[in-house]
Structure formats: structure tokens, C-alpha cells
Amino acid sequence: MNAAAAPATPPGLGMVIIGRNEGERLRRCLESSQAVGERRVYVDSGSTDGSVQLAIEAGAQVVRLDMSQPFTAARARNAGLRELRRQCPGVTLVQFIDGDCELLPQWLGSAERFLTQHPDIVAVAGRLRERFPDKSVFNRLCDIEWNTPVGEARSFGGIVMVRVEAMDGAGGFREDLIAGEEPELCVRLRARGGRLWRLDEDMAWHDANMLRLSQWWRRTLRSGHAFAEGASLHGQPPERHFAGETRRALLWGAALPLAILALACVTPFAWLLLLAYPLQWLRIGLRLARSHAPIPWLQGGFLLLGRFPEALGALKFYRGRLVGRRSGLIEYK
Template identity: 25%
Template sequence: MNGVSVVIPMFDEARHIIRTLQAARAAADAAGVACELIVVDNGSHDGGPALAEAAGARVLHHPGLHIGALRNRGAAAARYEGLAFLDADIEVPLDWLKQWISRNERGDADVLALACDTPAQAPWYACAWQRRSLPATAELRPNWLPSANLCLTREAFEATGGFDEQLRTGEDKDLGLRLHHLGARQLMLKSPTVLHWGYEGSWHEWFGKELWRQGSHWQLMNNQGHPRWRLLRFPLLALSNWLPTLLALSAALGGLLPLALISGSLSTVPALLLSLRQSARQRDLSLTLQLWILHWLRLHLAGGAFLLSLFNWTARRPARG
């Protein structure tokens, strides 16, 4: 491998971009590999682009594009055969690239990502929501990896045609599934972790992000010219979860308290099952209770976002990376 090009999409990330760039540069130095830092700006209104240039990054300006298009523009400008996609609010550990290069050279992984965690000062709901995705084992071999930190060869990336530029969200899952179809070996390591500094600092931000994230299920399902019906499982579960909630509200308004209690309890069952499934990996009862609340809220948000997406309306949010 002649070097690694680190591609970082960005929108209004002046508060995080220096930390992200410095950590990526330090990881390249620790790995002893040539590295270029490419920031693809989506029309920032803060001083992020100037800060990135001062920190030694090459800044490309492409306002108004979806996140996949931003990453593709950065990859097209990259000069090295190793590609690393990094979100602008992610701090990588020193051995990030060392892990990737050694795994790739010994034929252990074509695509690699490190598990993502939150800084200690993040609020409980942001910490719990991030911890739900931590793998149970030291190594996990899924059929797709998130793109908050994603390392792969240019050859593997170009074999897929790159990220789908029409997707508002879910572009990493779409790319990963196509890589899986091509036989790529994808690996997530539980340790070391990267830190997500762009955690949700308020409930308003958490609700907004989840509504936006859930807005591409229908589009993702119909991508690549043939429907992927399995991707409908979660939005259909979310829609079905509305039924006992609406029944509970109707019963409560009608003075039927026993029916309201029964229906309300039924509406929490899917969220409980999801929380048990994810928290079992961490063996933490407090995490189970926290995720139970968050999954109940998310299911209702997901159902609404899916219905809105059928009418081509989704929460608008600039591609941040």
C-alpha cells in the first residue's frame, strides 16, 4: 500500500475538525504510512474550512450534495490506493491505520472499521444509544459497516461504483451490502474504539437526528433496481407499534382505563425485546432500561418518518459527515 487518503465530509464542524484531523495525522505517523487529508465541505457557514486548511488538509467545496456524493468527490481526488472515510466529529486512536494496514496485508480484512463510543461527558441517552452498537466479541464480521470510520482499498471501493449519491441516509449500509455481495471480507474491531464527539447534546437533537436517519428506508429498499424486502422489516415493525399506542390513547380519552393500560403495555413490548437483544451483549441492566425508553421513542419516530418518505418528504439536514 503506497499510502492512505483520509476523506472527511464536513458541514459546520469547526468545533471538531481540528481534533479529527490531528488524530488522523497522528495515526498515519504511528503507522509509518504516507497520508493525505481531504476535507469535502458541504457549504459550511462557520470557520471549519479555514481551520481544516490551516491544519494541513486539502479542502474541496461541494455545497448541496448528499453525503455519499461528498465521499465520492473526495475519493475521486485521492491519490493513494488506501482509502479511509472518516466523519468530521470522530477522534481515532493512534493505532487506527496500523490495525487496518496489518489486517489488510495479511489478508484478514478487505474492509475495516473500529467500534464507536462516546466521550464520558455525553448525556446518558447519547451514551446508551452509542453503546447499543458495540460488538459483543473482540471481532465482528458483519455484511456491512458504518462509515464513521471506514478503511478499504481503492480497488474494492471502485468495484462497487462508490457510494450511491441519491441516498440521503443509509449510504454506508448500501455500500456495505454491495461489498458483501462481491465477497469482500468486512471486519469490525471492538477495541480500540473511536470517539464520537458529535453526540446528541439535547433531546431535540436526538429526535431530529433519528427522524432524519429513518427517512431513507423506502429509498434504500428500492435501490440498485430491485427491491430488498428484508429492509422493510423495521419500518413495518415501527408502523405496527403505532396500533396499541393509538388504542391506548383512544381508550384513555374514552375513560376505559384497563384497556388503556393493557394497550399501552403492549406498545412497549417490541422496544423491550430490542433493548434486551442489544444490552445482553454488554450485560448491563441499566443499559436495558435506558434502551427500552429510547427504542420505544425511536419506533414511533421511525413509523412517522417512513410514512413521510412515501410522500417524498423527509427531515431536511445538510450532509455533515
């Protein structure tokens, strides 16, 4: 696959690109979106690497976020959509994309046709692939994460085509969320009767550039924060948004280790409880192997190890809520 020049797109389709110091990744993103022409808005969150000039030279409309307010991807996407509608009042569909991604040539046309043929679908995404999956185990794990089930979906990520009318009805992204803003929006879209779909078609390349354990740790910590905050918003039945994910993170990443340490003060047999971790790894690995996951035991090991940074992220959210202070952006690049 490559991101060669794509055919012209329908006049009702626009694009919002967000980024912060993405460098060469942003250049590839802009080149892959040339078919949209003037109906592109690039929103910059305080870049210092020349990203703004790069976007201007590529012919995109540019929005620079006010640096006096906290940056979030949600805030950037909302600002981009507002500017897109100001510049192109007739836009009915918006393709959101992050600056570290590169659209595939056929995607915009395929997604637009699907939404035209299915008026009950409000958002559509495709297969996002990691550009360099063999560069690190962390990139490989990202590529596996992007491979979500085909068909009707409960949520989408940051690379998605959405009906502008549906975005308006749901109120857009929650700008105060530092992560997990896409699935939170999906909860509100579905609550209004909107349906989401994942096509069996390649959509874009993604360049995580995640080469170190510390990057993976921070990204996973951010996920834990998103789980806890999402559950605080929509965790009650029937939605139970991120309730299970938060519960698992706190159980395996906080409650069980603390229980072992506490019981060890009473009896040395408490350390036997550590056997729960290899047993859990075995259970996860077997489940992944049965589902034909490409690297089930390695993936299972990182899923289990990830409970610790997830728990820290969740506790970070709870601490912030307790003292009345919101968390700042958690970046891994």
C-alpha cells in the same frame, strides 16, 4: 486513550474527511490524522464556521461541494475519494472519517496490516467510542450503539477503511441517500463477494454532542427514513435490507396507535391495547439484560420510544416518493 501523534502510514493509504460546521471537533480530527500528511482530503458541505481555512492550515487538500446541489454525506465521500485519487493516483486504501471524530494513534497501522494480511476482506472498522458518554443519556446511547459485534460484519458506519478497488467495483456511495448510505454500500460490496470485518480494537472517538431530546428525536427520525429507503432498494429476499426495522417502526410507531384511536370510537376497551407498550418494553429490557447491556431498561425504553420518530421518518420517505420529491438533509446538530 488519546490521539497522540501516530507513526507514518503506508504510501498506499489516504484519508477522506467530511464535515459541516464541526468547529473544534474538526480541529481534533485533523490533528489526529496528521500521519497521512498530504494524502488527506477534507470535503466541506457549506460550512460557515471557518472549517475550510482550518483544514487548509492543517495541510489537507480541500474540496468545497457545489452548494447548488443537495448536500449528503455520500456525495461528500465520493467527491473526497475522487480528489484523493487525482492527487495520489497510487492510493489503494482509503480511511473515511467524519469531522466530528478523532482517530486513535494505532488505528491506521492496525487496519492497514489487517487488510494486507487478509486480501479477501474489503473493509475493516474498529470500536468507535463516544467522547463524552456521561454528558447526556443520548450520548450514552450512541456509545452503546457503536459497540457492534467483533468479527465478520454485514455493514459498517462512516468511520471505516476500505479498499479503493472495492469501492470502484461497487460504484461508490449512492449520493441521493440522505442517510443509511454506508449499510446500503455494504449490501453491494457483499453482493460482489466482498467481506467486511470489525476488529476488537479501539478506532476513534466520536463527539455526538447530543444533549437534547429534540436532537435525539431528529436523529431517530432520520434513521426511520434510512430504514424505509434502504428497504425500498434491497428489502426483498434474500437480503431483506432494513425490512425488519421498517416493519417494526411502522407497527409500533404508526399502525398500533392508529388502530387504538380507530377502535376507541367503537369501544372504550380499545385503550387496553396501550398495555402492549409496557409489555414490549419489558420484553426488550429482559432481552437486553440477558445480553449484559449496561443500561438495559433505559435503553429498552428509548428503543421503544424511538419507534414513533422512526415511523414518521419512514412515512416522510413514502410521502416524498409518492409526490416525486426527495427529502432534504435531516440534521440533528
